[in-house]
Amino acid sequence: MSCIITRNVIRVVFIVAILFSIVGCSDNDENNTTPSLTSTNVVEVVFSPSGFGDLGYNDIILTGLEESRKRLGFDVMMHVPASVEDGIAIYNKWAQKTAKDERRLFIFASNQYESALRNSSVRPSDANSSVLLYETHEPIDGVYTFRIGMYGAAYLIGAYTALTNKDESDYKAAVLAANPFDRNVDGAAQGFRDGFIEAGGADATISYISDRDGDGYNMPNEAYALCNRLYESGHTFFFPVAGGSNKAVYQFSRNQGVYTAGIDGDMSAYSGLMNCSLVKNIGSATNDFIALWLDKKEIPQHQDFLWDSGYVNVIYCHDWKETDAQGIETFKNNILGKETKYEKSK
Template sequence: MRIAIFTLLIMALVSCSKEDEAEPIVAMQQVIVLFSPGGVGDMAYNDQILRGVQRVRKDKDFRLLISSPSSVDEAEKIFVDWLKKDAGETKSLFVLAGNEYEQMAVKHLSSGNYTGKEVLLFETRTKDIPQAYTFSITMYGACYLVGGVATIFTDRAAVLCANSNDHTVNEGGVGFVKGFTESGGAQAPLFYLSDTWQGYAMPEAAYKKTAELAPQYRYIFPIAGGSNMGVYRYAREYPYGFYTSGMDIDQSQLSTQITSSVVKHIDRLIVDYLTQWLLGEPLPKNRVYGMQSGYIEVVLSSLCREACQSKFDELRSTAIKREEEHEKEYN
């Protein structure tokens, strides 16, 4: 059912003009959005991207194509077919909405010059990919803040990560551990579901891992995309075993055990990038966005606000400072 609904949505986005549904659009600008494999329907990051794209499409006239591939191999075929196709007079932007596509982008964009074609690649700090713009939303400061606040509930926490090879995920995990230990927490080891992109789509594995970790750790901090749903399902079934956090959007409605959520306003960011590109304004070659940008924040759950607000306010400026220090070390 979800696939059928999504297919209808794509057809509507591509074919309908806001002025006159029966009148075809003659578009000289084209945007192709390639989501992470299996990402659409995650009720978080990918769905927020889709909402942002829909918002731009409502306000601007351009040709929009959307694909949600089942694998990186399928995604690569779509990308290569686009590169090979003559753009003619159309100006085209291909949005690679996940850093699992970085190697693919480097491989193909380094081997040729593609007139009229540009690429926007999400969640990477790589600066020198030809014809590509890149950005990353660092989670270090936001996760530091969640880690510090988590010490209200326990001195033993665990971080459950999707992919051991994802810099953004690892950076968030390290930030949580730093905030947790600097606020008096004793232990916060990192655990991984996978060493590939598949770790973002393994809710059953996350559920089982949560069952394994919950007896030992009173706080489980998940950075695992769609796999987080396995953590929240376990939290609903065993609501007094541990506390946890939402990710990408405010997910406090999914469990009473969610104390806060790391909210990425990726919908706002894609709106800003697409609007800028459609207006013919230059995009930044590479940009890292942190807490000061407004594209990421921590939202306390209503059930925990009274207990956590004071600690949250006390640590927020420290979280921003630690994030800035981390960026200086990284660069």
């Protein structure tokens, strides 16, 4: 089996080399001749622009795909385009080809492509080719979609944060969200705020790094500046929901000695003042989807994976322990009801 990586973002080479050195992947410019693939099953992936190296979502997908490739036996082609438009152009070129003796799956590993894909009529013409888009709420004709909802896990983190600081009546937290248009980001932001307030926290401000749709995910300088402003206004806990911009929040936590929570994976290595992390098991969700696809099983056109799916959970970091938050079980028992209510409101 083999994997091929094409991209026009030079800085990802080191990450890719570490993750794929044992399997002999090649890194090729998109204008070069594509090396031959060996499997009859090919998965082609377009990541978000400048996606690798975000210490979270994209890197977790990358690792999960490699584990899945070795376990299930298929070829992989990966692209890290410079823009959404470039990513759509890669897809359009893929869709124009016809599968012969192979089965093909094209994955958009970011909902940044949702609007362009939803407005496009380009779909593969043969039954052996399928398309998957991550993290959208609504079905798209001719495309498989799924999302991992974060409201429930964020609700628990908000409650845990307030309970572990219950002796501070004026304890103020801040959510740093990428933009106000991403419903997945909104779920995490609203969940944290609801849990924090209900557990006795004084305030949980939701602030946005960008006011533009599809933006805010790779803006570390703006995120750091926003942390400064919120810190000066009395906020001493930060919950980031902003993709690659989260790195700046972890850096601010280290520099200023303020507490934070991680997201996407276990982020405890990036700050000693991290109480817990919201873990999205996107690698497992991808593995399970590909396994069903390879076996030609029936797959729902759209799937919502919420708190009870097993694809999202909370882990407690360093010496922070669940028992530090007296009464957390009450909030755990409320998660499904609260999440259901939130989902119905959207």
